[in-house]
Amino acid sequence: MKVTMRVNGTERAGDVEPRVLLVDFLRTNLLLTGTHVGCDTSGCGACTVLLEGEPVKSCTMLAVQVAGRDLTTVEGLAQGGALSAMQVGFHEEHGLQCGFCTPGMMLVGNALLARNPDPTEEQIRWAISGNLCRCTGYMNIVKAIRHAANLNQEAAKAGSHAAAVPVGGGE
């Protein structure tokens, strides 16, 4: 059946069986492979996307359930080629190693900052506790989200969007 949804601000459509998982629709039909499958059972959070701004695990939703609704995936974070505050935070604080959990972590981080722009370390740890990481021991992920919060606050004070940084590495 035909399904249409708004993904990263653009109307996207596809033809899928009703049983097709949202994550498979994103990865196979829309070729948005930044959303990863880590466990298939909602246990790891690698497939997290934002549905109307709220984190959901796309391995546990059907594509058809999202018809007509609004999704954000990792591919929607950078604006005009420049990285968002959350992406800059992960780069600056070494919040990623293998990168597999990173899209889900960043999206959960954004959802947290949207409702709580100034979270404590404990609040960040609780917010990301539905997402597993095997590489970092979480310390630098917590710092990365806090870094993004600081960038957002500085930008708000300056009355503009957070200044974005091109990331080439080596800086």
Added chain:
Amino acid sequence: MSSTAHMHGGIGESIKRKEDGRFLRGKGNYIDDITLPGMLHMAILRSPHAHARITSIDTAAAGAKPGVIAVVTGELMAQHKLAWMPTLSGDTQAVLATDKVRFQGQEVAAVIAETKYQAEDARDSIVVEYDILPAVISPEGAKAAGAPLIRDEKEGQTDNHIYHWESGDKGTTQAAFAKAAKVIRLHTFYPRCHPAPMETCGCVADVNPGTGKATIYMTSQAPHAIRTVFALVTGLPEQNIRIVSPDLGGGFGNKVPVYPGYVVATAASLLIGRPVKWIEDRTENLISTGFARDYHMTGDLAVDKDGKMLALRVHLDSDNGAFFSDAQPSKFKAGLFHIVTGSYDIPTAHITADGYYTNKAPGGVAYRCSFRVTEASYLIERLVTNAAIELGIDQAEFRMKNFIQPEQMPYHSATGWVYDSGDYPKAMNVALEQLGYDEMRKDVEARRKKGEVTGIGIASFTEVVGAGHGADFDIIGLRMFDSAELRVHPTGKAMLRMGTKSQGQGHETTFAQIVAEELGIPASDVAVEEGDTDTAPYGLGTYASRSTPVAGAATAMVARKLRDKARKLASHLLEAAEEDLEWERGKFYVKGSPDRAKTIQEIAFAAYTNLPEGMEPGLEGVHYYDPPNMTYPFGTYAVMVDIDKGTGQVKVRRMVAVDDCGVRINPMIVEGQIHGGLAEGYAIAFMQLITFDDDGNCIGSNFIDYLLPTAWETPKFETGETVSPSPHHPLGAKGVGESPTVGSPAAYVNAVIDALSPYGITNIDMPVTSDKVWAALRSKGVTE
């Protein structure tokens, strides 16, 4: 906003990672992101039983399902002599079962279909009939009289025993025990766990029907060695095999072996003439691929009346599963376990090990570990703390009294290792100071007086990483060297390729920094590539913390080779004798005339445009590095725990980790590695367990049952360092990625045992879960 000015990126600079950009944008290229034209999907049918004879397999219904191209069984594989394959430990392993299934989750058949959903639908229509046999789930069961014979297909195999292995000196050890004032014994089980990287294993096999070339995209930590194994297994000419290991979503040892799925997908692609993708789901990953540990260990430590260690005796029974497929050097049946004397000057030791077949998944991978070093480190560090408690000596003091001293380096251990360097008392002192040990001890005593259950654990581990030397360390006979190829282009930018393969460790940054240091080309101008066997030089891969010790050394050596050529070119350009030139990172200048200089970029251009007569053009080279010895990173970890008497819950209050991995190339990346390892050590100590019921059903087959720590459980880490450069490594560096997983489990558990020691509790096997702690407290009447 932090500065984005690009630094030179030499050794010791915490530059930001060069590989981050694609991952942050969701543009990494992991195995499941690869799609080829005409690609088919494979699903594997696995055994529901731990031990059963297959009486029939009916694939007719599955073959008639929509989208199905082929159903592959062991019988079909046998027709191509591919029903069995060699393991990394000289045994054989079934690719698809033909006679019996020997563990739950074993590969029985495979469906190849147009889509993943169609392949999985058809898989469920295959009908297999089994005669169920009794299952063996432990070494004890394996050696019991009348135990079922698991490997009945192996000629000459009459029981479930795989190997007996010894190290050290039995006679001198016995004599030392006879003179001991006290012998402390610890029997402990290091349970089975699984590395569980966030990305599971998988491949896309693409055998070109026109050329016969097999390109296999594969989640592999060791693509070159795998290419050779594939050539040996399939009979395909090695130049027609190309293994490409793309971005890996973690590995931790899970992605070293060859799994049956890779072989079946490749055979299917060859027979069908289209690319075939196989991606494990999480349950398949946990129940069938590379488990770790599963060692039952008994250690005896002999001490004299002054608390000096005299001798160590260890026996272990290893549970190897249905096929002996430990990924380890062929000389050593129990990996590098004989490093078990650890950081202590123990004059003599004797180790015996026996391996057994059981009806459990094969594996024995080095899970964030240098081939069974983790088990060894755990045993000695737990034994030392138990000994200190029993002798009534402070844990730190007992260690200090028995440490190998810095002036004894290089130290020849009782089991034949030559430790390259280390200052154990110094690392201990830094850790104790960082924790505020004396104050914290007083705090523990004060809290205990109030009835609280609290304690401090210490572990002073020694690791042995960076295999080879190739004469002693190999994988299926391939010497464990590694390699680096460096090409400097005319514009002064460079391409570095190695035989290793990053799984998140940041090789694209760290190895560019080595070139930046040695050849003066900024790290941002050095592209690093690994994982494609058609383009990278041959190497043994990334595991056992060997990339920096071996490929890092190769990178330094090849950069120095090019620097030597650059000197000749500079001499030509500056019209000065070579011996009159001075090197300063990035340029040669004439002694006494710093203005007369040529940068490495100018020299690189000249290598292609303006050469002295008779010189070979270009500025490229390759180096294969066979290390003279292992490197021996070490450290002291100190943990404080508080235990809830009512529930048995253990809370880590402090975790101080002082690591010495020699010279740190990118301190930020090293620190990140240590955080990750300390978290996995915590996971092993308190949460992760792959266990089995009496019928051999795997308990722990998904992330609901196999518990990985989240940010909520994981403690905060306080890190510190000392620096003892490796004397034989060109940069003084040692491996580090595994030290924290090797050293920390004992530190965590020692803290629990220290807390419980006032009640006479001397051991709780990992994972130290609340119910076990509560039961132990209850057995002593401490809680109701």
